[in-house]
Amino acid sequence: MLGKTDKNASWFVVAALGLFFIGGLLTTVAPPLLDKSWSKPFENHDPAKGPTGKLVAYTDQEMRGYRIYIREGCKYCHTQQTRTLLSDTKRSGWKGVDSPVSTPDEFVYDWRQTFGTKRTGPDLSRIGGKYNKQWHKAHFNNPRDLVPGSIMPPFPWIANNPQELDDLVAYLQTRGRAKDWRPDNDYEQ
């Protein structure tokens, strides 16, 4: 069949699209049908099965913060995935507690995926509850005031806009909270 394709454009189109669609459909349409964890929100009340907790939908304020996160392209420097690597669980951890790895069921309500491809700044998948609003305000105003050597851009137009600051911090505090993973429950608001 492929032998005819360099003389017959119709054969060519059928073959080129046919081969493409085999892999295309099997890797995009089939996986969410086969793996239900992609669409079923995380929920666990049994401590024997690991972290407990429940994923809830975003509030309006968190959603506004989420849009700011996308608008400023934060995902181009911050990943949001604690990978199945020991060092990731240590780095996402807090005060001596290792973080659980990220699972698909934690992201079911995510309107824009924020997994990221580049980790210029630290991963944010477990940032929720680590720092309070005052810390974030100072950090957005000039990251180097709090973290010398940081190359994060300043965001004065967010730090000095009370509405946007509240919204963005509210979004950040949701990251990783579904899995109630810190035994002391010491989350900042």
Add this chain to the structure above:
Amino acid sequence: MATQQGSASAAALANQDIHQDTTVKWFLLGAVGYFAIVGIIALIIAAKFVWPQFLGTIPYFTYGRMRPLHVNGMLFGWLLAADMGLAYYFVPRLCGVKLWSEKLGVATSILWNIIIISAIFTLLGGYQKGFEYADLPTPVAVLVVIAWVMFGFNIFATILTRKYNQMYVSTWYLMGTILWTAFVYLTGNFATLLPGITGVNQANLNWMYTHNAVGLIFTPAGLAVAYYFIPRASNSPLYSHKLSMIGFWSLAFVYVWTGAHHMLHGPISQWLQTISIVFSVMLLIPVWAVVYNFIATMKGQWHQLGDNVSLKFLMSGTIFYLLTCFQGPMHSLRSVNAIVSKTDWIPGHAHMAVLGTFSFLAMAGVYYVIPRIFKTTLHSESLANWSFWLFLIGGLGMFTALWLGGFWQGWQWNNPSIPFIDTVVALQPVWMVRFLSGIIIFLGIVLFMFNIVSTAISGGRNASEATARS
């Protein structure tokens, strides 16, 4: 015999005369202009890694808005526009007929310019859609689809009216590009927005697009260019038709399976990660088939590299293609991925693909085509040679700095006792080398643009003088 030769050369002459090439001119000159404009954006974001306060307090120029503009501007404003312009040149010649419609072609170019200018304003304005490579807001993405249909229609209509029955390999790659791009682009820009498509499911569609934007848009478009211009620029026949078929059909089958390798070790089904790894390694088949064919075509012709700038770009592009497509499958192995993924190694790899491979191939084509369609000679062979060396040295400086730095960074990340900020500070010298290499590359772009524009102007002047004389 003599008459046969006479009629053959008369046919060749007639064949030369039938091409108007207006669309080619529009697309190529626009592409070269955006290459320089977006080159400035590239330098600014490279500078921001070294001086993070630079242009930092102006929302429109913050890193997170300029990076998508850099990526989309280079991919669509420069590279895809250049590949499209070159396609408008070689498809009519391979088919032995005129382009189906120059008017439609020029209209496509005008629409393309509207798209790129809208991209500049919307992305800096903070209207990015939120998907890597598919950052353009939906109304602009709709215009891209319309422009692509106009381009595809014109090319397919030309192919269907062709005089030569057998289609050359560049024609297949281009037809493949047109067909696959349609579905890949729709998946990344529109399927991701369907109701209920969230989280990992959306990321999987996003990676299918992002990966295949390179694999099924820029790869086949760039290989179409290389398959046409390597034999043309070296004046030697392609080594093997059969090998080109193996390369093409294995690419068509293998590439689309590999999207999930962007989420290795991440929150996506393990079996899907494994499938993406297996197919990523199989990518070596189409790549080696293509590279062997190019290298074998050059057998006995290597001496031409000395004074043939197009051939220099084509052959370095081929070597970068071999290297970047060796890195890709290796990154997909879990043990290697655990070190290099998310580090600065990855932009090093991505730039070798988009700049080192596909931009080199496109520049070779532009250097070859512009003097011919303006019926003149290149403004300066020596400046063209300089531009090649600036691109090569700047490119190698950037790639190697990012590989070494990224590998070191990944090694440090895997030792959790090193605080994250120390791994940032450690990379400062690497980012400085990347910025300085960027300046060298940018000088290459400036020389390239100057040479092309000067050639076009002198060609235009010759033409108006000829009209005045007659």
